Structure formats: structure tokens, C-alpha cells
Amino acid sequence: MEKRLLAALMWAMALVGGSVAAEPVYSFGVVPQQAAAESALRWTPLLRYLERRCGVALRFKTAPDIPEFERRLAQGEYDFAYMNPYHYVVLGRKQGYRAFAREKGVRLQGVLVVRKDSPIRDIHELDGLELAFPAPAAFAASVLPRMQLQQLGIAFTPHFVASHDSVYLSVVRGLYPAGGGVVRTLNSAPPDIRDQLRVLWRTDSYTPHPLVAHPRVAEAVRRALANALYAMDADPDAADILRNLSMAGWEAGKDEDWDDLRALPLDADMAPLGH
Structure with a gap:
């Protein structure tokens, strides 16, 4: 009896469920x-x-x-x-x-960050160095700074990492002397990372x-x-x-x-x- 009752209940629920359109x-x-x-x-x-x-x-x-x-x-x-x-x-x-x-x-503005204790004080000191960026098409954190560094005649080798947070962590750990990000993600980075970084340079804004x-x-x-x-x-x-x-x-x-x-x-x- 219990099995028949359970089967009937399941059939009824399926029937009702099938008659009601799922909410998108x-x-x-x-x-x-x-x-x-x-x-x-x-x-x-x-x-x-x-x-x-x-x-x-x-x-x-x-x-x-x-x-x-x-x-x-x-x-x-x-x-x-x-x-x-x-x-x-x-x-x-x-x-x-x-x-x-x-x-x-x-306005959206890219930044290049360095460690707070970095001796680098001028953007031209990055000439010839390896720099960290998010993916190539990350606009303000990657496209803009790379484009404007080229316009300034500063040669560099880009290395692409997984995210803005990965850039900040890489710079803090000393894997790269500088890296690209944006003000919003820098401000929301974990304090133990953010507090070890300094904004070296800012791009134009968009x-x-x-x-x-x-x-x-x-x-x-x-x-x-x-x-x-x-x-x-x-x-x-x-x-x-x-x-x-x-x-x-x-x-x-x-x-x-x-x-x-x-x-x-x-x-x-x-x-x-x-x-």
C-alpha cells in the first residue's frame, strides 16, 4: 500500500511540475x-x-x-x-x-604598481624589464599601459598572469618589479597585499x-x-x-x-x- 501511495504521489508531483513553466x-x-x-x-x-x-x-x-x-x-x-x-x-x-x-x-584608469620599498621612482626606469599584466585583452590593466609604454619609447617584456590579484601578488613576492592593474581592484585587494604596493604611474582615463x-x-x-x-x-x-x-x-x-x-x-x- 505504501509503495502504491508513494508511486501515486510521485506521479502527481511530476504531472504538476510538468504543467508549470520553470522560471527563467x-x-x-x-x-x-x-x-x-x-x-x-x-x-x-x-x-x-x-x-x-x-x-x-x-x-x-x-x-x-x-x-x-x-x-x-x-x-x-x-x-x-x-x-x-x-x-x-x-x-x-x-x-x-x-x-x-x-x-x-x-573614469577607468590603469596603474602600474611596484613594491613600496622598490627603488624605482620613474616610469622610464622600467625600460628593458619584465613586467606582469593580466591577460592581453584586459583593457586598463594590460592594453592601456602596454600601449602607452610603447608610445613613451619604453621597451619591456610582458608576462601574462591569471588576474589582477595575481599581478599584485607577483609584484609583492618580487617575481616582477612592476605590474598592471586598476584602482578599483587594487583598493579591494587583501590589505596584506595592498599595503605592500605603491602606484608608480597612471594611464590616461577612459x-x-x-x-x-x-x-x-x-x-x-x-x-x-x-x-x-x-x-x-x-x-x-x-x-x-x-x-x-x-x-x-x-x-x-x-x-x-x-x-x-x-x-x-x-x-x-x-x-x-x-x-
């Missing part, structure tokens, strides 16, 4: 500037906040490294994605990703990372997320979330905002620069 879960890809566990720790609270405000289900996604993130981006694997500007103007357009938000009130939506995402869903993001800096409940991301807030972003990058001689393959 939207993937939210984040460029791996930091280790996956660290990125998840910082971004998941934002996703939970947006779920509560918008009534949609979001799943955090990243990749083991930036090249793999680029591959997944080019395949359109993410419904929403926080990507670097180079990814947007060169790779994102192939899938029709549409920018709708960006970090509020900031429009920051876009938050984009894939064309398959319904306009109503995209608009709901956008409105929730734009209002975060005025919401006391969001203060800790933004602080955890080292952000002041979000503002509207439109495609032409990234025309400053399109004016640069960016190579779609972004072959490593250096000598």
Missing part, C-alpha cells in the same frame, strides 16, 4: 579580474539585491581566466555581463550585447566597464535591473553591497559612451605588445 534564471557573467571565489563573494550580494528588487532569478558566472571569459562572451553564454570596455567594443558587438549601466562618477544585456533578454527585465541599479546609491540597504564592490553606485550607460575606445587603434586579436 539569467546568467550574470563577471570578468575575472580576481579569483573566482573572491569575485563571487563581492558580486553575489548584488545579485541577491537585484532579485529582491526585480523579482528575477540571477546566477553568478565567471571564468577561470580572462581568455576563457572572452571565449564564453564571444559565444553569447552570458545573459548579463560586466566586462571590460575592450571586450564590449571588440567582442561584445558580435553577439549584439547592449550596454545599459556603468560605474557611477568614475569610460569604465559596461554592464550589458544579451539581445535575448526581454526589454522589461533589462529595464527593471537598470532602474534598480541606478537607485542603489540612494538606498541605505545597498550601501554595504556597493562598498564591497568598491563602487559609489551605477548610472545609465549607452553605446556611444565607449566611442573614446573606438578611437584607439585596437586590434581585434590584441596580440601582446612589448619588446
Whole structure:
């Protein structure tokens, strides 16, 4: 009797489950500037906040490294994605990703960092040295500093590591005399790493990372997320979330905002620069 009752119950549950359409879960890809566990720790609270405000289900996604993130981006694997500007103007357009938000009130600027006790005080002292960078297409932390070092006539050998955090750790450990990063990830690096580093030089500044939506995402869903993001800096409940991301807030972003990058001689393959 119990077996028959259990079978009937399971059949009924399957019947009901099959008659109800599953709620869509939207993937939210984040460029791996930091280790996956660290990125998840910082971004998941934002996703939970947006779920509560918008009534949609979001799943955090990243990749083991930036090249793999680029591959997944080019395949359109993410419904929403926080990507670097180079990814947007060169790779994102192939899938029709549409920018709708960006970090509020900031410009994206790369930095070269050295150990605090390094004798290097001038950018030209890097001539002829081996330098650490994230992946070749990491825009502000890799593309910009390499491009501008070349423009300054400074020869260098680039070595590419897994993430911004890997650059900072490599410099602290003395594996490289200097490395590329950005102010936001430097500020959010572990204190025992950050406090051993000094900013040697800063690049020119550009429009920051876009938050984009894939064309398959319904306009109503995209608009709901956008409105929730734009209002975060005025919401006391969001203060800790933004602080955890080292952000002041979000503002509207439109495609032409990234025309400053399109004016640069960016190579779609972004072959490593250096000598």
C-alpha cells in the first residue's frame, strides 16, 4: 500500500511540475579580474539585491581566466555581463550585447604598481624589464599601459598572469618589479597585499566597464535591473553591497559612451605588445 501511495504521489508531483513553466534564471557573467571565489563573494550580494528588487532569478558566472571569459562572451553564454570596455567594443558587438549601466562618477584608469620599498621612482626606469599584466585583452590593466609604454619609447617584456590579484601578488613576492592593474581592484585587494604596493604611474582615463544585456533578454527585465541599479546609491540597504564592490553606485550607460575606445587603434586579436 505504501509503495502504491508513494508511486501515486510521485506521479502527481511530476504531472504538476510538468504543467508549470520553470522560471527563467539569467546568467550574470563577471570578468575575472580576481579569483573566482573572491569575485563571487563581492558580486553575489548584488545579485541577491537585484532579485529582491526585480523579482528575477540571477546566477553568478565567471571564468577561470580572462581568455576563457572572452571565449564564453564571444559565444553569447552570458545573459548579463560586466566586462571590460575592450571586450564590449571588440567582442561584445558580435553577439549584439547592449550596454545599459556603468560605474557611477568614475573614469577607468590603469596603474602600474611596484613594491613600496622598490627603488624605482620613474616610469622610464622600467625600460628593458619584465613586467606582469593580466591577460592581453584586459583593457586598463594590460592594453592601456602596454600601449602607452610603447608610445613613451619604453621597451619591456610582458608576462601574462591569471588576474589582477595575481599581478599584485607577483609584484609583492618580487617575481616582477612592476605590474598592471586598476584602482578599483587594487583598493579591494587583501590589505596584506595592498599595503605592500605603491602606484608608480597612471594611464590616461577612459569610460569604465559596461554592464550589458544579451539581445535575448526581454526589454522589461533589462529595464527593471537598470532602474534598480541606478537607485542603489540612494538606498541605505545597498550601501554595504556597493562598498564591497568598491563602487559609489551605477548610472545609465549607452553605446556611444565607449566611442573614446573606438578611437584607439585596437586590434581585434590584441596580440601582446612589448619588446
